[in-house]
Amino acid sequence: MNELMIKAKKAKEIVQSLGILSTATKNQALLVIADQLEKQSEYLIHENKRDIEEARSADVSQALLDRMILNEKRIHEMAEGLRLLVEIPDPIGEQIESWERPNGLQITKVTVPLGVIGMIYEARPNVTVDAAGLCLKTGNAVLLRGSSSVIHSNQAILKIIHEGLKQTGIPMEAIQLIEDTNRETVDQMLKLNEYLDVLIPRGGAQLIKTVVQNASVPVIETGAGNVHVYIDKDADLEMAKRITVNAKTQRPSVCNAAETLLVQKDWAKKYLVELLAELKAKNVELRGCETSLSIVPEIKKATEEDWETEYLDYIMAVKVVNDVEEAIAHINRYGTKHSETIVTNNTETAERFLQMVDAAAVYHNASTRFTDGFEFGFGAEIGISTQKLHARGPMGLKALTSYKYIVYGDGQIR
Amino acid sequence: MNELMIKAKKAKEIVQSLGILSTATKNQALLVIADQLEKQSEYLIHENKRDIEEARSADVSQALLDRMILNEKRIHEMAEGLRLLVEIPDPIGEQIESWERPNGLQITKVTVPLGVIGMIYEARPNVTVDAAGLCLKTGNAVLLRGSSSVIHSNQAILKIIHEGLKQTGIPMEAIQLIEDTNRETVDQMLKLNEYLDVLIPRGGAQLIKTVVQNASVPVIETGAGNVHVYIDKDADLEMAKRITVNAKTQRPSVCNAAETLLVQKDWAKKYLVELLAELKAKNVELRGCETSLSIVPEIKKATEEDWETEYLDYIMAVKVVNDVEEAIAHINRYGTKHSETIVTNNTETAERFLQMVDAAAVYHNASTRFTDGFEFGFGAEIGISTQKLHARGPMGLKALTSYKYIVYGDGQIR
Incomplete structure (x- = not known):
C-alpha cells in the first residue's frame, strides 16, 4: 500500500x-x-x-x-x-x-x-x-x-x-x-x-x-461561471450602467463576474453607446455581435468562441437580442448555470427570465457578484456549485x- | 449527430x-x-x-x-x-x-x-x-x-x-x-x-x-445491499429468530434482504443452535466462521469472500463476534451502507450501534426489509441510494x- x-x-x-x-x-x-x-x-x-x-x-x-x-x-x-x-x-x-x-x-x-x-x-x-x-x-x-x-x-x-x-x-x-x-x-x-x-x-x-x-x-x-447581464427593453439606464459595470469590473477574476452583455435591440438603439462608454472608461475590451457593431462600430467583432469564454479579465462580449426569449435561449445555450441577471422595470419579463433561465442564482435588478456564501448569509463558504445534485x-x-x-x-x- | x-x-x-x-x-x-x-x-x-x-x-x-x-x-x-x-x-x-x-x-x-x-x-x-x-x-x-x-x-x-x-x-x-x-x-x-x-x-x-x-x-x-443482522448479547430469542428469518427469507432476491448474521459470543453459546435451526428449516444454506462451527459443526465454513457477497439467495454467512464494537467494525468494513439492524433489549448498546454504523438505514429491533419508499411512506420510489451525496x-x-x-x-x- x-x-x-x-x-x-x-x-x-x-x-x-x-x-x-x-x-x-x-x-x-x-x-x-x-x-x-x-x-x-x-x-x-x-x-x-x-x-x-x-x-x-x-x-x-x-x-x-x-x-x-x-x-x-x-x-x-x-x-x-x-x-x-x-x-x-x-x-x-x-x-x-x-x-x-x-x-x-x-x-x-x-x-x-x-x-x-x-x-x-x-x-x-x-x-x-x-x-x-x-x-x-x-x-x-x-x-x-x-x-x-x-x-x-x-x-x-x-x-x-x-x-x-x-x-x-x-x-x-x-x-x-x-x-x-x-x-x-x-x-x-x-x-x-x-x-x-x-x-x-x-x-x-x-x-x-x-x-x-x-x-x-x-x-x-x-464550477466555472460564464455569467450574463441582460438589459431588457424596459431597463432603467442608470441601473443598467451601475449593474453592468459592477458585475464586470468590481473583481473580474472571480466566477460570479459577468462575461457577456445581452441588450434588447430597441434599448440598444437608444442607450448602447452610452452603456459601452462606461465600460470602456473602466478599460474593458469589448467584442460585439454584428448588430452591436452597427451601433458602436469601433469595437472588435465577437466570434462564436467569445460566447463560450469565461474571460476572468477586463473583456466583455456584447450581443444585441430581439427580446427576453432570445436572451434566455442564449444563456441556456452558452451559460454554465452559475449566476445570471436581468435589468428591467417590467415584472412580468423579469419573472419569465427568473423562471426560464437555468442557473444556480438568478437575479432581478442586482449584480451577479452577490453569488457568494458570505453575501447570502451562510457564514462560511465551501464553494459555489454549478451542478444540480446535492x-x-x-x-x-x-x-x-x-x-x-x-x-x-x-x-x-x- | x-x-x-x-x-x-x-x-x-x-x-x-x-x-x-x-x-x-x-x-x-x-x-x-x-x-x-x-x-x-x-x-x-x-x-x-x-x-x-x-x-x-x-x-x-x-x-x-x-x-x-x-x-x-x-x-x-x-x-x-x-x-x-x-x-x-x-x-x-x-x-x-x-x-x-x-x-x-x-x-x-x-x-x-x-x-x-x-x-x-x-x-x-x-x-x-x-x-x-x-x-x-x-x-x-x-x-x-x-x-x-x-x-x-x-x-x-x-x-x-x-x-x-x-x-x-x-x-x-x-x-x-x-x-x-x-x-x-x-x-x-x-x-x-x-x-x-x-x-x-x-x-x-x-x-x-x-x-x-x-x-x-x-x-x-x-446500489447493492450487503446487509447484516446483529444479534446482541441482550437480544430476545424469539425476536432474534423472527427478525433474522424475515430479513433473510421473506424475499431473498432484493437489496434490503440480509446476507450476513453476526451473533454476540455469549448469546451464541446459548442460542445459536436454535437460531440456525430456524434458518435451516427455511432451506437457508449457512456458511460459518470458526467459532460458529465450534457451536454448530455441521454447517459449511465461510471464506473471506462470503463476508463480501450479496447472495440475493437462500444463503447466509454467520459470524460470532465478541461485542457490539466488533459487529460495528465488521459492518463498516464489509457493508455497502444500505440497511443494518441490531436486535437487543439494551438501549445503550442499540444507540451505539445506530450511531456508529455507516448505512442509509439503521434499525433497532426491526427487519431490514422495511428500507423501501412505500414502507417509509414516500408514496413512490425511484430507488434506494447507497451514496451519501444528494x-x-x-x-x-x-x-x-x-x-x-x-x-x-x-x-x-x-
Whole structure:
C-alpha cells in the first residue's frame, strides 16, 4: 500500500468516531489551531519561504507566487476563518424529520457527516487551513492533496493542526496531508470509491474538469461561471450602467463576474453607446455581435468562441437580442448555470427570465457578484456549485453533510 | 449527430418549459397515459410478444423472460402506478426558504427539476412506464435507454405516452426512447455532460458499477445491499429468530434482504443452535466462521469472500463476534451502507450501534426489509441510494428535484 492507501484506510477506520464528537470538542480544536497558527507564524513563514524560493528559481508567474505567499496578515486571516466557524451552529446530529408508520416503526432522519472527503486543490496554503476547518466542524475526515509547490507550507500547517487535534483528543487521522505529490496520486484518488465518500476539487477550470471527467468517486463540482447581464427593453439606464459595470469590473477574476452583455435591440438603439462608454472608461475590451457593431462600430467583432469564454479579465462580449426569449435561449445555450441577471422595470419579463433561465442564482435588478456564501448569509463558504445534485449555488456547511434514517421498532417484520 | 445527440439536444431545448407546467397539466397527462395503456393493452401485448419470441429463440433464462413479459395484470399495475403519482403533491416550485439581506436583497430558494435525466436500465418494460411517470410529475425531461431485448415493447409504450403528451400539450421531447441499442450509445451517454444533468442506472450490480465507474455525468447510485443482522448479547430469542428469518427469507432476491448474521459470543453459546435451526428449516444454506462451527459443526465454513457477497439467495454467512464494537467494525468494513439492524433489549448498546454504523438505514429491533419508499411512506420510489451525496436511502419524488436561488433587488451592487 502506498501513502495514499494507508492514509485513506486509516481515515475510514476512524471516521465514524468523528460524527459523534461534541460541538464543544470540535470548537475547542478550531480555537486551539487558530491560536497556534498565529503563535507559530514565524515557523510557518520560514517554511513558506522554502516554497517561495523554489518557485522563484523555477520562474513561476507573479500572480501564482502571490497566491502562495504566507505573511502575518494572511496567517491572521486564516486563524480568523477558523474562529468564524466556531460561531456557526453545528450541522451534525440535527433531527430533520421524524414520523411513525402505521406498523409502529419510528423513523427519524438525522444529519450525519459525508464521511471521508478527498480535497484536491492548487498552490494556496490558505485552502489547507480552510478545508481542514470546514471538515473538522462537520465531523468529516479529509485527505488534503495540495500542490507540490507549497508542500513545505502545507507540512508546517499540518504539524500545527495535528498538535491541536492531539490536545483536544481528536484522532490525527481526521485531517491528513497527502505528501506524495505525484500526478498518479490524484488519478488514484479519483477512483478510490472503497475509502472516499466524496471529492471536492478547488482551483482552476482545468483541474475541476479533470476531476469531473475522470472520477468515479462522487464529486461536488465548484464550477466555472460564464455569467450574463441582460438589459431588457424596459431597463432603467442608470441601473443598467451601475449593474453592468459592477458585475464586470468590481473583481473580474472571480466566477460570479459577468462575461457577456445581452441588450434588447430597441434599448440598444437608444442607450448602447452610452452603456459601452462606461465600460470602456473602466478599460474593458469589448467584442460585439454584428448588430452591436452597427451601433458602436469601433469595437472588435465577437466570434462564436467569445460566447463560450469565461474571460476572468477586463473583456466583455456584447450581443444585441430581439427580446427576453432570445436572451434566455442564449444563456441556456452558452451559460454554465452559475449566476445570471436581468435589468428591467417590467415584472412580468423579469419573472419569465427568473423562471426560464437555468442557473444556480438568478437575479432581478442586482449584480451577479452577490453569488457568494458570505453575501447570502451562510457564514462560511465551501464553494459555489454549478451542478444540480446535492447542493447548488453557494454552499455552506450543510453541503458537507448527508443524513441517515434511524428506525426504532419492537420486533416488526414484513 | 447520431440519434442520442439529436434527442439529447432537443430535450435540453425544451426542458425549461417542463419546469413551469402546472400540476393539473402533468396530472392530466399521467391519467391519460394510464387509461391509454389499459385501453391499448392488446396492442402492447402483441408488440411484447415479438420481443418474447425473439428472446425464446435466443434461449434466455426463464427468470429474465418472466421480467420481460407484459400481460393484462402487469399493464394494469403500470397504469395504477401512474395514477398513484397523481395523488402525490407536486414537488416543483416549492419555496423552501426565503430571507432578506441587510442590503435589501430578497433571496428565495425554490425547488426546480433536475433537468435532463438519462435513465439506463435492463429488460423490464415496466421501468419504462415507471421512469416516464416519475420524470413527468417532477418536470424533468428523460432519455430512456432500455435493453434491446424489449425494444418493441418500449416502442409501443412510447407511442402511447407520446399520444398522451400530445393530448395535454406537453412537448413530446419530454420523454424520449433511445432506440439505438448499441453498447456505444451507453458509453456516449455516460459522458454527455453537455446535455444531461444526471444519470440514473436501474438494474443489476454490474450495470450500476459500469455507470458509476465510467460516467462523468453525475450519477444517482441505486446500489447493492450487503446487509447484516446483529444479534446482541441482550437480544430476545424469539425476536432474534423472527427478525433474522424475515430479513433473510421473506424475499431473498432484493437489496434490503440480509446476507450476513453476526451473533454476540455469549448469546451464541446459548442460542445459536436454535437460531440456525430456524434458518435451516427455511432451506437457508449457512456458511460459518470458526467459532460458529465450534457451536454448530455441521454447517459449511465461510471464506473471506462470503463476508463480501450479496447472495440475493437462500444463503447466509454467520459470524460470532465478541461485542457490539466488533459487529460495528465488521459492518463498516464489509457493508455497502444500505440497511443494518441490531436486535437487543439494551438501549445503550442499540444507540451505539445506530450511531456508529455507516448505512442509509439503521434499525433497532426491526427487519431490514422495511428500507423501501412505500414502507417509509414516500408514496413512490425511484430507488434506494447507497451514496451519501444528494439523496440517501429510499428516494421519493424529491430526489428528482434540485433548487435555484431567485434574488430580487432594486439596483444593488457590491
